[in-house]
Amino acid sequence: MGLVGAGFVGPHHIDAVRRLGFVDVVAVACSSDESGRAKAEALGVRKGYGSYQALLDDPDVQVVHNATPNHLHYEVTSAALARGRHVVSDKPLAMTSAQAKRLVNEAQRAGVVAALTFNYRGNPLVQQARLAIARGDIGTPHFLHGHYLQDWLLKDTDYSWRLDPEKGGASSAVADIGTHWCDLAQHVTGLRITHVLGDISTVVKQRRKPEGSREAFQAGGGEGELVDIRVEDLASVLVRFDNGARGCFSVGQVCGGHKNDLVLEVCGAKSSLRWRQEEQNELWIGHRDRANEVLQKDPSLLDERARGYANLPGGHQESWADAFFNVMREIYTCIAAGPPYATLSPMVATFDDGFRANRIVDSILESAADGGAWTRV
Numbered sequence: 001m002g003l004v005g006a007g008f009v010g011p012h013h014i015d016a017v018r019r020l021g022f023v024d025v026v027a028v029a030c031s032s033d034e035s036g037r038a039k040a041e042a043l044g045v046r047k048g049y050g051s052y053q054a055l056l057d058d059p060d061v062q063v064v065h066n067a068t069p070n071h072l073h074y075e076v077t078s079a080a081l082a083r084g085r086h087v088v089s090d091k092p093l094a095m096t097s098a099q100a101k102r103l104v105n106e107a108q109r110a111g112v113v114a115a116l117t118f119n120y121r122g123n124p125l126v127q128q129a130r131l132a133i134a135r136g137d138i139g140t141p142h143f144l145h146g147h148y149l150q151d152w153l154l155k156d157t158d159y160s161w162r163l164d165p166e167k168g169g170a171s172s173a174v175a176d177i178g179t180h181w182c183d184l185a186q187h188v189t190g191l192r193i194t195h196v197l198g199d200i201s202t203v204v205k206q207r208r209k210p211e212g213s214r215e216a217f218q219a220g221g222g223e224g225e226l227v228d229i230r231v232e233d234l235a236s237v238l239v240r241f242d243n244g245a246r247g248c249f250s251v252g253q254v255c256g257g258h259k260n261d262l263v264l265e266v267c268g269a270k271s272s273l274r275w276r277q278e279e280q281n282e283l284w285i286g287h288r289d290r291a292n293e294v295l296q297k298d299p300s301l302l303d304e305r306a307r308g309y310a311n312l313p314g315g316h317q318e319s320w321a322d323a324f325f326n327v328m329r330e331i332y333t334c335i336a337a338g339p340p341y342a343t344l345s346p347m348v349a350t351f352d353d354g355f356r357a358n359r360i361v362d363s364i365l366e367s368a369a370d371g372g373a374w375t376r377v
Helices: 008-020 033-043 052-056 070-082 095-108 124-135 173-189 322-336 351-369
Strands: 002-004 028-031 045-048 063-066 086-089 114-116 141-149 193-201 208-209 225-228 234-241 244-252 261-266 273-277 282-286 293-296
Touching: 002 008, 002 052, 008 114, 008 322, 028 033, 028 052, 052 063, 052 070, 070 086, 070 095, 070 293, 070 351, 086 322, 095 114, 095 193, 114 351, 124 173, 124 282, 141 173, 141 234, 173 193, 173 234, 173 244, 173 261, 173 351, 193 282, 193 351, 234 351, 244 351, 273 322
Parallel strands: 002 028, 002 063, 028 045, 063 086, 086 114, 141 244
Antiparallel strands: 141 261, 193 234, 208 225, 234 244, 261 273, 273 282, 282 293
């Protein structure tokens, strides 16, 4: 494995892959030789490079993990595919739908394993919910709702490259966390979002941009130039699915007290299921004619196909990092089996899923710009 981009999420890629036990983390690439060497030393990696091109020249690197800021996703991933490397990319797949579609095609031509880290899929109770819905436990889904709320951009002194359209893209909250909700809703139910109606807003219209770099999610101290913000930090979206189901979700990064509050509830003809990321070891099951239930994460209580994703006995809490590990295990199991590479586990998001996420964001922005009109994805 070689890692490009060692900011917030990069070290978590390394941690998850090292837990597999059969993958050698050989190199990390940053924006300069100095930072590359420093990050390599800090992470216990043998080689540190000052550019992704140098990392791609390393014959020991077979799998490239792309954890760069959004504006570099297409460039780095495309170059890795051209060199015949397997790719594990953070979302978004690319800055635009056109770029994302090109990467889908490039990955197909390269004949390698190409995956995207919509990592909430890796939670064992998410997989339990998916199996239960496919089995018909709750009946046909007819309403999906929820939210993904955070507070790390509540103050005007909070700033991130994600707020710069040149680096983060035309959308902030919807693209950054709204895509997680949409991917989770589609993955758990097997449905597809076909139409959206978006209402987006920018609550904090000006922010203090620091002169130097700032770690992801780090609070600001009031210094820096006052700049206008051109992307949304709050949004609500109505959605329609291909089976006729309706839904709605809200995303916000200016909601005090909410850290990573991702909630998805699926209401069906018989019952309902609800999963909350901040209480991810519980799955709520709602009934009409009998008492509601809470299923605790316990391998002995899960379906056989979900049981393997619970890495600890019941009562031992599993976390975001464990779900990330589950995703990496599926990806590297596929790679290790060798060519011709099998189709990735349904638990892993593909480049096609990434392209669809880009299209959903585009449609929400288009809908909002049109005054809140229903828009086909």
